Amino acid sequence: MRVLVLFVCLSAGCLAQRPQRCTSPPQLTGDLYVATQNEKLLAFAKYSYDAQRQRIRLTESGVYSNETFQLDVLLLYRQRVMYKINSKNHTCYKRPLNVDFHPLAVPKNASLLAQVVLGGSSGPGQGILVNTWAGEQQMKEGKAGYMSTVTEFGCIPVSTLLHTSTNGWMVTSFFNNVVGLLDPQQLIPPPFCKDAQLEEEEGQDPATFFSLF
Template sequence: MQHLILLSLCLLLAASAQAQKPHPCKSPPLMVGRISVTYPKEALFAYERFTYDALGQRVRVRAEGLYQNRSFHDDLLMLFREEVMYEISYRNHSCKKRALKAPFQPIQIPRDAELQAQVIVGSSSGPGQGLLVNNWIGEVPETEGKYFMTFTEFGCLPITSLYYTDKTGWILTSFFDLVIGIEDPQEFFPPEFCATSAAVEEGDVVTDFFQALLRRDDDQ
């Protein structure tokens, strides 16, 4: 009888696990946090504080790091709906305005992503010692790329993203210190001195976020 009860419990647990198989979830549309980006092929390492608004398709990034053994500091405001990006320098009270033609990429799990595994980061030995996450894999046909993403099971918050194409090589992004919501809405408005910025020059177009980081002007 005890064996039957034990078997029944195992079957119930198996059915429950099958019913609760993770599916691509929807991440919070408003977030503030920090990320690190490692791009070995271009000898780029960046540490960034970001403010993210998926509803308005706006991103503010304050980055510092190393690019080909040279340090850099960037303050970028990317307004995807307006198709404009500002490069802001409070030190020089200057602002450069560029055309932004890249599509907005929300921080989320693609719908066609495949669940690789559900794991615990850390330990399950005691309360608070581990974090339940889901690992997702997939391909991007447009770029012939591959990705590996890790998101939390509860809250659907990003942990890591690993992306690869033959052109770029591996790009690793790690997220931490995330806060849901926007702490300061003024982050998405350029400072007053940007009002005097010259109009976007024809041909001066940014097509993706990494291109924006990799652009190094002589005066930076």
Template structure:
């Protein structure tokens, strides 16, 4: 009888342990991040396609009184990045030299806890978030913060073990799906 009770307790506790949630495969919204190469804050809009490993962003950069706008398209399955300066209309096509970074919680992620953003005692004026961490197939460490129930990305942080550098991206105003059917077509004027 004790063994049966113990087994039921283990099953109950295991059932309570949160498992990684499933993030949406295609979504769009806004982002903010610190660009370590250019050493400045970058904000913009993005479209993300996990299925075909594609990412499009329109960056806005403000340095003093100077503003720059870029249209960047990353096609990981094809192995190319397109980057167009929208002021000068100069476009570069280069090979992608880094692996695709999914903005989704991997199935083997470690659940680290749940938290609440905003006042939890005032009805629905808060968001429950889940915190995960783990290692990428390349051995780099990541931290993922997602919304509790829907698993939308809030913040993704990657630590590159080779360079010692950190990339952190914050997401907001997310909506499901891709509204522009041409979101992943290279900008006009870019090399074929």
């Protein structure tokens, strides 16, 4: 009887533990949707993410400042270069990547807002347990507020809201996430990029993966 009581107490203690800050799996593949409060940007994208070798591939299409766009970029943080790829006409532009790699993770200064069930909790498989965290992040333009939601089990990203003085709230929603790289070749520059020369950065792209978090 004492063993049973002890087991129940230990189980209750485990269930009562507060959610912990976490880091997402080192390799992910999936889709995302991003939109800004000022309606300047609306885009859908497919992504491949490799934190181990600090590589990201983002293929997106959408509307930026009332103009449609398509963008295919390969970000190689260790090499400090970004490839803009056009697979249709086999052209490739190589530009400096002057930002540091930040793995998908709940920041250390984040505070827990809530733990909720997305969907339903009436039966198995009807919902998913998620944690929402909030805080401030230092950016080039100053401090920006954020809210990040990840799954309790696996720390899979669900959504991120980032507030900046330029765009207001920017929301990024992740879906169809798969742990691992479905096509590792996506994170290797295609052969026609071999002779691409490093160019000076010109302007700002509508949205690249590193600006979404």
